[in-house]
Amino acid sequence: MEKTYLPTAIQKKWNRRWSEMHCFEAKNDGRTTFTIFMPPPNVTGILHMGHVLNNTVQDVLCRWARICGKDVLWLPGTDHAGIATQSKVEKVLKKEEGLTRHQLGRKAFLQRVEQWREKHGHIIFDQLKQLGMSCDWSRATYTRDADYSRRVLEAFVKLYERGYIYKGKRLVNWCPVSQTALSDEEVIMKPTKGFLWTFRYEIVEKPNTFIPIATTRPETIPGDTALAVHPNDPRYQVLIGLHARCPFDEKRTIPIIADEAVEKDFGTGALKITPAHDPVDFAVGQRHNLPFIEVLDAGGKVNANGAPFEGLDRAEARKAVVEALREKGLLVKEEPYEHNVGYSERADVPIEPRLSEQWFLSYPQTEAAKRLAEEKLIRFYPQHWEKVYRHWLDNLQDWCISRQLWWGHRIPVWYRKDDPSKLHVSVEPPTDIENWTQDPDVLDTWFSSWLWPLGTLHYKENTDKNLFDRYFPSDVLVSGADILFFWITRMIIASLEFVDDRPIEQRIPFKNIYLTGIVRDAKGRKMSKSLGNSPDPLDLIQTYGADGVRIGLLSIAPQGQDIRFDEHALLSGRNFCTKLWNACRFRLMQGRAGEYRTLDDYFDAMTDLTPFDGYLLHSLLQTAETYEKHLKQYEFNAAVKDLQACFRDVFCDFYLEVQKHQSKSCLAVQDLFLRQMLQMLHPFIPYITEELWEQMHLGTGMLHENTWNLSAFKRRFEQLNVPEKECSEVGRLVDLIGQLRTLKAEHGKGSKSVVMHILSEKHCEDFEKYRELLVRLVGLKALEMTQKPLSGLPNIVTHCGTFFIETSSANNAANTDKTQLRQQLEELSKHIQTAETKLSNEKFLSHAAPNVVEGVKRQLEENRRKYEALKKLMG
Numbered sequence: 001m002e003k004t005y006l007p008t009a010i011q012k013k014w015n016r017r018w019s020e021m022h023c024f025e026a027k028n029d030g031r032t033t034f035t036i037f038m039p040p041p042n043v044t045g046i047l048h049m050g051h052v053l054n055n056t057v058q059d060v061l062c063r064w065a066r067i068c069g070k071d072v073l074w075l076p077g078t079d080h081a082g083i084a085t086q087s088k089v090e091k092v093l094k095k096e097e098g099l100t101r102h103q104l105g106r107k108a109f110l111q112r113v114e115q116w117r118e119k120h121g122h123i124i125f126d127q128l129k130q131l132g133m134s135c136d137w138s139r140a141t142y143t144r145d146a147d148y149s150r151r152v153l154e155a156f157v158k159l160y161e162r163g164y165i166y167k168g169k170r171l172v173n174w175c176p177v178s179q180t181a182l183s184d185e186e187v188i189m190k191p192t193k194g195f196l197w198t199f200r201y202e203i204v205e206k207p208n209t210f211i212p213i214a215t216t217r218p219e220t221i222p223g224d225t226a227l228a229v230h231p232n233d234p235r236y237q238v239l240i241g242l243h244a245r246c247p248f249d250e251k252r253t254i255p256i257i258a259d260e261a262v263e264k265d266f267g268t269g270a271l272k273i274t275p276a277h278d279p280v281d282f283a284v285g286q287r288h289n290l291p292f293i294e295v296l297d298a299g300g301k302v303n304a305n306g307a308p309f310e311g312l313d314r315a316e317a318r319k320a321v322v323e324a325l326r327e328k329g330l331l332v333k334e335e336p337y338e339h340n341v342g343y344s345e346r347a348d349v350p351i352e353p354r355l356s357e358q359w360f361l362s363y364p365q366t367e368a369a370k371r372l373a374e375e376k377l378i379r380f381y382p383q384h385w386e387k388v389y390r391h392w393l394d395n396l397q398d399w400c401i402s403r404q405l406w407w408g409h410r411i412p413v414w415y416r417k418d419d420p421s422k423l424h425v426s427v428e429p430p431t432d433i434e435n436w437t438q439d440p441d442v443l444d445t446w447f448s449s450w451l452w453p454l455g456t457l458h459y460k461e462n463t464d465k466n467l468f469d470r471y472f473p474s475d476v477l478v479s480g481a482d483i484l485f486f487w488i489t490r491m492i493i494a495s496l497e498f499v500d501d502r503p504i505e506q507r508i509p510f511k512n513i514y515l516t517g518i519v520r521d522a523k524g525r526k527m528s529k530s531l532g533n534s535p536d537p538l539d540l541i542q543t544y545g546a547d548g549v550r551i552g553l554l555s556i557a558p559q560g561q562d563i564r565f566d567e568h569a570l571l572s573g574r575n576f577c578t579k580l581w582n583a584c585r586f587r588l589m590q591g592r593a594g595e596y597r598t599l600d601d602y603f604d605a606m607t608d609l610t611p612f613d614g615y616l617l618h619s620l621l622q623t624a625e626t627y628e629k630h631l632k633q634y635e636f637n638a639a640v641k642d643l644q645a646c647f648r649d650v651f652c653d654f655y656l657e658v659q660k661h662q663s664k665s666c667l668a669v670q671d672l673f674l675r676q677m678l679q680m681l682h683p684f685i686p687y688i689t690e691e692l693w694e695q696m697h698l699g700t701g702m703l704h705e706n707t708w709n710l711s712a713f714k715r716r717f718e719q720l721n722v723p724e725k726e727c728s729e730v731g732r733l734v735d736l737i738g739q740l741r742t743l744k745a746e747h748g749k750g751s752k753s754v755v756m757h758i759l760s761e762k763h764c765e766d767f768e769k770y771r772e773l774l775v776r777l778v779g780l781k782a783l784e785m786t787q788k789p790l791s792g793l794p795n796i797v798t799h800c801g802t803f804f805i806e807t808s809s810a811n812n813a814a815n816t817d818k819t820q821l822r823q824q825l826e827e828l829s830k831h832i833q834t835a836e837t838k839l840s841n842e843k844f845l846s847h848a849a850p851n852v853v854e855g856v857k858r859q860l861e862e863n864r865r866k867y868e869a870l871k872k873l874m875g
Helices: 007-020 049-067 082-097 106-120 123-130 146-161 218-223 279-288 314-327 366-374 385-394 445-449 452-456 467-471 481-498 537-555 567-589 599-604 611-632 636-659 667-681 686-696 710-719 724-746 765-769 771-778 814-839 842-847 850-874
Strands: 033-037 071-075 165-175 180-182 187-203 206-215 226-229 243-246 249-258 270-273 331-344 352-361 379-381 413-416 419-425 436-438 474-480 510-516 754-759 780-786 795-798 801-805
Touching: 007 123, 007 537, 007 686, 033 049, 033 452, 033 467, 049 071, 049 123, 049 474, 049 510, 049 537, 049 611, 082 106, 123 537, 146 165, 146 419, 146 445, 146 452, 146 481, 165 279, 187 314, 206 218, 206 270, 218 314, 226 279, 270 279, 314 331, 366 385, 366 481, 379 385, 385 481, 445 481, 452 481, 474 481, 481 510, 537 567, 537 636, 537 686, 567 636, 567 667, 567 686, 599 667, 599 710, 611 636, 611 667, 611 710, 611 724, 636 667, 636 724, 636 771, 667 686, 724 771, 724 795, 724 801, 771 780, 814 842, 814 850
Parallel strands: 033 071, 226 249, 379 510, 474 510, 754 780
Antiparallel strands: 033 474, 165 180, 165 352, 187 206, 187 243, 187 331, 226 270, 243 249, 413 419, 413 436, 754 801, 795 801
C-alpha cells in the first residue's frame, strides 16, 4: 500500500475500471429499483459549483441505493438550450466569418449549430465523470434526439387537440436584441439606477387644471390610453370619469379611471396606463376595455404610433420625450431613482413587455397537481417549498410556449398559403406540402424539458417494453429551487396529463423533491464569471481530489440552505481522506486482514474483546443507525459530520491510541469497523473507499457490490453480549478526554504537556480505573488531587469532578472566575429545567424512543452533578 494518498492516480484507475465493467448501468433484473433523472445541463454548459453540489447529492443517493442492493437507474442527459445555444453559435459565426444567421440561411445555420453541439456538448459529461458521477451513461439522452423530439411534437399536437394550446396576442417578455419572447426564468432582475420623472396631464373638462403622474418610462407616453387612480384616494375622487389630454397629440384624450391596482403611496398616487407595454397596465386595460397602442417595434425603436419620436431607439426616445415635456412646461421634477429592471439573460439588455402573437398553453391537471401535495404523494425537502409550489399553482398564468428562434423544436403547425386561417397541426407535414407554410417559430426549451421523465424512458413506444413500467415513477428529483416553477412543477403537470392509464400515485414523475441551495461566495454573492468569484471545479479537484471536494462541500451544505463557499472545507475534506488512508495503512502494518467474505466472518473472528472493543462497535452501531436516518431525510451534511466524528474522534483519536498501548488487540474489530465505515463513506468519497476496500481485502468483489445490512450487524453485535456498563464507562472516558483536550486548547496548551488538578470529594470510578490512560491521552505531565478549589486557575466541571489547568498566565482573578461560574450555573439551570419538563410530560415519555428518554435522564443526572460541583466552587 502506497505510503502517501494519491487521489489523481486512484481516480483514473477507478474511472477506467467502472467504465470497462459497466458498473453503473441499470440491470433491469427484477430487484427493487431506484430511479433518478438528472436535471439536464445545457449543451453550452461547463461544470460550476452548483453542478458539483447538485450532482454530488444525486450520486450519494445512487451509490447508497446500490449498496442497499437496489437496481439503480440514474439517467443523465443534456438540454439543447434554445436561446443560449443559438446565441453562442451566432457570436462565433459573426466573429469568425462575419456572417449572421439570416445571411447563412436557416438550414445551413442549424447544421452549424449541430456541428458545434457535437464538438462541445459532451464537455460537461466529461467533467462530471471526473467528479465520480455514477450515471448510466449508456442511456444519456439529448432533448434533440430523434425519438425525444418526436415526443415533444406529439405532446404539442395532443394538447392542441385537447384544447389547451391556442394562438393569441398577449403581453410577453421580449428581448429586442434576440428578438424573441423569453420565459420568466430567462429574465434577470437587476438593481438599476435611473430617474423618476413627474409630469402633468391637463384635464380636458377643466382647462389649466392638471393631474401629476410619476413614471420611469416616459418614452411610452404616446401609448397611454388612460390615467388611473385608486378608487379610495380622496385627492382624485372628483377627477374620476373625466378625461386628460395627451401631451403629444392634443386631439386625443384619454379617460381617468379608478382601479385598485394603483398604489396610493407610490409617486403621485396616479398612474399612466400603457396596456401594450406593462404587465400591470395590461391587466388594467383588460378590466376597463381600453385600447392597446404599441409604440415600440421588435427592435426597441419607436414606431409610427410614437410620433414625433418615430425611429428613435428606446433609450434615445426617453431623453427626447423628457426634453419635449420640459419645453412644453409639463415636466414637474426629475429625481434619481433605483429600481429592479428585467434584463435578458443572454443579451444582457433590458427586456420589453410587448404585445406579440404567440402560442400559449393553458395548463391542464392543476387541481390534480395540488392534490399530490395535499395527500403527501409528493414530498418536499425542505418542506417549506410545498407552500411555494401550491402558491404557484393557485396563481398560474397561461404559458407562452413559442420562441422566435431557429434552434429548437419547430412548432408542428402549417398554414394554408391561400387561406392562412386553415391550419394543419400534426407531427407529420401535409402531403401537399407545396401548398403550406410551416410556422417559423420553435417551442420554448422548457416545453421539451417538462417531458424529461417521459421522453427519456420513451413512454409507451420503446424497444425495451417494460422500461417505463419498471423505472417510473422515479424516487427523487434533486434540483435547484430556482426552477421549481419553470421545470419541476411543469414536469408534474405533464406526467399527470400524459400518463393517463394509471392511478394518480403512479402518474407522478418523482415521489420526493430535494431542492438544493445556491452556492455563494464568502460575501454571500451568487457565483458568476462576471464577478470572478467562481472557482473552476476542475482546479479544485486537481488540488483536493474529487473525494475531498465532494465531502468538503457536503459538510457545509445543510438541507436546502444557501452555502457560503469556503475552500477550507475542501482542505478539511482532503485531510479527512488522508487520515482514512493512513488509518487503513496503520491497520495493514499490524498484519494482513483476515479472509472475510461475509459479515458473519468478521464476528466469528473476534475473541477476547476488551471494553474498548465493545465501545468501538457500539459507537459504530449508533452511528450507522443515525446515518440511515439522515440519508432517508436527505440530511447529507449531518450524515457526513456523524461519520467523521465516529472515525476521527472515536476510532483514530481514542481507540487506536489505546490499542497502541495494549499488549493484545483484536484486529477483527478494526477490520469490521473499517469495513462498515468504508461502506457508509462510499457514497460521499467513492474513489478512496473503493481503493481501500480492494487493498485491504475486506470483502469479495468491489465495494459497491457488497450489500449493506444494518439489521444483520445489529443482531450479531447483540450476540456479543457486550456489557452495557463497560460501554458507558468507556464512553464517559472519551467524553472526559475530549473536555480536557478542549480545556487545554482554549488556553493555548493544545500540544503541550501540562499539569492538571482534580477536585472531587468522591472520586469517580471511571477516573480511578483509567487514570494512567487519561494522563497519556490528554497529554499531561501529571494529574494531581486537590482538596479545595484552586482560585485563579482555568477549570472545567465534569462528571468526575472539577479539573484545573496550570497556565503561565494564571492569576488570582477570583472575581472573574466568580462571574464565569455564575454564568455556567445559569446555563446548567436552564438545561436541568428543560430536561425535567420533558420527563414530566406524558406525551414525550409515550412517543419518544426509549434510548432518547434514557439519554435525557442521563444528561439530567450529569447536569445536576455539575451544578452541585459548581455551587461548591462558588463557596
